[in-house]
Amino acid sequence: MAWEWSHTPEAYENARENLKALPFHDLCVIAAEWDADEVDGFNHELYTQKFKEYEASGRVSTTILWNKIKKQRTCDNGGFNAWVCPYGCHTVPFDAIAD
Ligand SMILES: [Zn+2]
Numbered sequence: 001m002a003w004e005w006s007h008t009p010e011a012y013e014n015a016r017e018n019l020k021a022l023p024f025h026d027l028c029v030i031a032a033e034w035d036a037d038e039v040d041g042f043n044h045e046l047y048t049q050k051f052k053e054y055e056a057s058g059r060v061s062t063t064i065l066w067n068k069i070k071k072q073r074t075c076d077n078g079g080f081n082a083w084v085c086p087y088g089c090h091t092v093p094f095d096a097i098a099d
Contacts, residue, residue, distance in 0.1 A: 002088060005073040011094035012070075015082040018092035019069070020062045022084075027062065028054040030085045034068050037086040 005012070022030075031054050036047035054060050065084065074083040081091035 002074045002083065003077055003079055005075055005079075005082070007075075007079065007094055012082075014096045015069075015084075015092050015094050016062075016066050018097055019066060019084055021097065022092070024058075024060070025055075026090065027060040027065070030090050031060045031065060033085040033087065033090070034065065042087075 019027075028051055032047050032051035033042075035050040036043040038046075069082065069084050072083060072086065074088065075081060075094070076083070076088065076091060079094070081093050084090045084092055
């Protein structure tokens with residue numbers, strides 16, 4: 001079961017920073033998952049194509065990702081981690097990660 005966001009602005013800022021701190025490979029997977037998430041289900045072919053594109057380009061926009069994440073407003077049961085992909089297989093904590 002997933003919950004809807006009901007956190008402080010600071011928590012969202014933390015989550016956004018934690019998203020930016022993810023390894024590039026993870027960001028490619030997450031971005032491709034969003035692209036492949038279609039009305040009638042997950043498009044595996046598109047996912048593979050998009051993942052390769054992101055990897056080759058060497059860049060994933062966390063601003064675009066965050067806009068999608070913000071719109072979805074979903075977190076795990078308990079509210080500790082924000083879903084950063086459509087399926088909840090990728091999450092980031094709402095707490096600041098000390099570096
Ligand atoms: Zn995922």
